[in-house]
Amino acid sequence: MSTEQKRATPSRPALSPKRREQNRREFIRTSILGVGVLGATLAGLLPLAGQANARLRPPGAIKDRLQEQEFLAACIKCGQCVQVCPVEAIRLADLTDGVGIGTPYIQARDQACDFSCDGLQCVLACPTGALTHDINYPGQARMGLARLARPESCLAVRGQGFKGQARGADFPGLLRYEAVNRWLPIPVADHPYDLELCDLCLRQCPIEIRLAQCAAGAPPSGDVNQCPPRPAIRLDKLAGGGALPVVLDGCVGCGVCEMICPVEPAAIVIDIDRVADAAQVG
């Protein structure tokens, strides 16, 4: 087709100078919009720089220490894990987490994961494998690692007992006390303690509870696979009547010790950048 013929085609008339100017302006406007969209998109990566979005993740989250790229990529941000958790330990991150928006995390001090679902419901609920289905039992989880961050304030180290509600009357956090109700977690505030020497971190540790059940020949759900392979925490007697909590390599980082610790701030906390045995991290 020659140029004259092209011009003669009515569906493609030559553009008037005015129209061409309009098109030019529209192109510039659209380019500005594009820069805006691109900027907003890349801004989502900013929180990663300062690891502002590093958080305690639910059991089975695919991550290696603070390297969360795979987890953030695989998570479809639907919150199905939130919906199945019996103690409502899981929350969803906000816009401040950038690309981590809508991803699940656990604020252990407020509400830890106490594995009272036994079956890792959040892992089962995950539609994308961001919470990897490679783990089947609580003892296999590697969320983080407990650490006695403030031994000087630890009641056990100081040789003190504990009497009353572990976190006060207004604390809304839940735990499952098998002696009270095997199926329904209850508020920690409804379960006061009277201890000669505070051992709450050991006493409420879901791994230690399971080990004790297994030792007594009654594993959870009657399933021996539920028995954790190794202990998670122990109290070493100190001269002068106190005891030192020692975190062991069976610790899964669930955060119950941090949640139940009655002193403020908690003497024992979860480090999210460490796990008991790195080999088992997904």
Next chain:
Amino acid sequence: MNYMIESLRQLLGLDPSKPGPDDRRQAVVTLMTEKRREKLTREMLHAAEAGRALAADRHKWRNRRWATLITLNLLFVVSYFFDVQLLEGALTASRFVGFHLADLNSALQVMLAYEHIVLNLVIGTVTVFIIWLLLGGRTFCSWVCPYHLLAEWAEKLHLWLAKRKWARDIKFHRGGRTVFYVFFILLTLVSGYTLFETLSPTGILSRALIYGPGLALVWVLALLLFEVFVSRRAWCRYVCPIGVTYGLVGVLSPVRVQYRVQDCHHEGDCRAICLVPHVLDVTIRGRARDLTTDMGADCTRCGLCVDICPTNSLSFKVKGLDKVL
């Protein structure tokens, strides 16, 4: 085949093609000559419009659509709030009585960023693909997306303000959305992060409804303000990749809005109300190639044009259904 090509052209941002002198069917040429003979006066036009404005079913499709959109989104909320496990999750991914569903655009991002696909995600994605293949692609936008409803209300405010010159309507090139779409795909692939999800008002609103409000709503509010004061329906028209993803599915879908040129007054009420008015360019006098034309895949099947048309020239139809029945 022509429908699909024209559909894709419009979806990707090109102007609808105009018929050449020999492109129109003889029947249409004859009809248009006849129509020109019956002079349509301004009074007749206004009378037809006024009649439609008073009709009992003038909001039929809008009401059905709003009811559907609100019900679906509330189903998520109710399901979680009362723990009835009917529709668990959010719009990005969910389970309907235990059966997996995954939003196509969210699933696409996860697949691109994570590069592993678990079976549950395949099940969810294929199911949702089939649903929208049957129901018409961008039908998701106007019948399900919670942002669409807010934007629709914001649009009313925009039009009210614009009439008084208190708001502008800056137009962008619709092809920008296609460029952004490629952007999002490449950036997601390269960075390994689901970058669009951070900006998605659909995901943000769905999660806010179900799990409670958060700071992210400020972003949604900013988008709405932009649409009210700067550019009408800008997010859905010029940016959102969810619309493109569902639009691509809609190219193959049999559910369409059909235009019949016969009684059309060509007054353009439909184009004035439409989210994607370019799909209705065929209603401009002289654009129709055939007696009936199906709207392309960029159409969200919202039904506003069907509701407003004073001559019943636009209607929903399912391609091939008349042959089956």
